[in-house]
Amino acid sequence: MAAVERRVEILKSAAAAFRRRGYHGASVDEIASALEMTKGNLYYYFRNKEDILYACHEYSLDILLRLMRDVIAEPIPADQKLRKLILAFVHLILDELQGTALTLDPEALSPPLLAKVIAKRDEFDRGMRAIIQAGMDQGLFAKGDPKMMEFAIMGAVNWISKWFDPAGPMTSSEIGEAFADYLVGRSRVTAVR
Secondary structure, eight states, X not given: OOHHHHHHHHHHHHHHHHHHHHHHHOOHHHHHXXXXXXHHHHHHHOSSHHHHHHHHHHHHHHHHHXXXXXXXXXXXXXXXXXXXXHHHHHHIIIIISTTTTTTSOGGXXXXXXXXXXXXXXXXXXXXXXXXXXXXXXXXXXXXXXXHHHHHHHHHHHHHHHHHOOTTSXXXXXXXXXXXXXXXXXXXXXXXOO
């Protein structure tokens, strides 16, 4: 297995452990043993638990920013862009890192690492707000404060990870479609992956 694939596997195991027990409650031993690794092997890929937490944020935000840039570049109306971004975001938080990656205890990071996470989150926020403002300008969305609209959308979508049950009656795709319907409207588009 390539080192990059192994790192992602570790991140997924860590995200699951952090979701179950919280960042402070999950141990490096627990993360390693879920992968049938020793703690020493895990330290080959990451320096410490904080490094793993930061990597979870970085991995998720990098995917999300790439998706956002792709969506923004598409020659489609703003409502379809916003819908695609919501669908992609729901897929990311529920399927990539078990619904925790973007809400995992960022305050547990040291100030320099937290600043990097915040910078990437701010970039995403600016992109979302630009799409919302374009939708207002195109007459697709009611006039208002794009920042407040973005907060409402992100609050709703981020909260999914608090109640989502992978064994529940709805798949992540069905939840994404429902949320996109509620938050944007019913025009159907396929999520960027």
